[in-house]
Amino acid sequence: MSYSADGTRLFSCGSNKEGGSFLVEWNESEGVVKRTYHGLGKRSVGVVQFDTTKNRFLAAAVQDPQTNKYVDQRPSDGSVPPKIPPEFLTLVHSALEDSHSATRLSNSKPPFTFSPDICIVNFYSQNGRLGFHQDKAESKPSLSAGLPVVSFSIGNSAEFLYGGGRDVDKANKVVLESGDVLIFGGKARNVFHGVSAIKPDSAPISLITETNLRNPGRLNLTFMAVLS
Ligand SMILES: O=C(O)CCC(=O)C(=O)O
Numbered sequence: 001m002s003y004s005a006d007g008t009r010l011f012s013c014g015s016n017k018e019g020g021s022f023l024v025e026w027n028e029s030e031g032v033v034k035r036t037y038h039g040l041g042k043r044s045v046g047v048v049q050f051d052t053t054k055n056r057f058l059a060a061a062v063q064d065p066q067t068n069k070y071v072d073q074r075p076s077d078g079s080v081p082p083k084i085p086p087e088f089l090t091l092v093h094s095a096l097e098d099s100h101s102a103t104r105l106s107n108s109k110p111p112f113t114f115s116p117d118i119c120i121v122n123f124y125s126q127n128g129r130l131g132f133h134q135d136k137a138e139s140k141p142s143l144s145a146g147l148p149v150v151s152f153s154i155g156n157s158a159e160f161l162y163g164g165g166r167d168v169d170k171a172n173k174v175v176l177e178s179g180d181v182l183i184f185g186g187k188a189r190n191v192f193h194g195v196s197a198i199k200p201d202s203a204p205i206s207l208i209t210e211t212n213l214r215n216p217g218r219l220n221l222t223f224m225a226v227l228s
């Protein structure tokens, strides 16, 4: 059970037999369910993550779990997300430039001008996972232009699956370590991907001491252009 940030609304979460997650808002005085938000576990569309070990609602980007559309306020409690800090945008741009200069064949310009308008924040505890999915809730122009997904890994390492069509058994696996940046755009924009496991205690010691976190888990920041 967990209260909304302003302490007025009570939520709990769970999963059904098919593995889909849902969030329940309770009417505390009457002890009955007020509203159920389905579809949170369908990671092809949802952005809400749960810490299953603590039954805690951790983070949500602004995506309506009922419609899968990005909206201005989080439907469950009306909260408005903060703007992406400019330092993060600088990091995204320099990661794109570095990747372009590492892979380009000529002195061409990057094939896209890109300014992300959302940052999805995923936190994975030790048992955290993310089902095999495509990122396709973004705007049609953004998807058809192949505007990239730029994804930063911080903390424990993750086994990241990608490719092989929609068949997870055919996917490739790469370990994403703290500090890694994964970029997929252009023809790869629709690639299926997911996180199959988090490697416990694999975060760099320096990160733990500098941030004073005892158990950092894995933090993933995924930047995308949703609206443009
Ligand atoms: O945690 C990751 O590395 C992937 C996150 C992701 O694919 C997503 O949020 O859509």
Ligand SMILES: [Fe+2]
Pocket: 133, 134, 135, 193
């Ligand atoms: Fe994704």
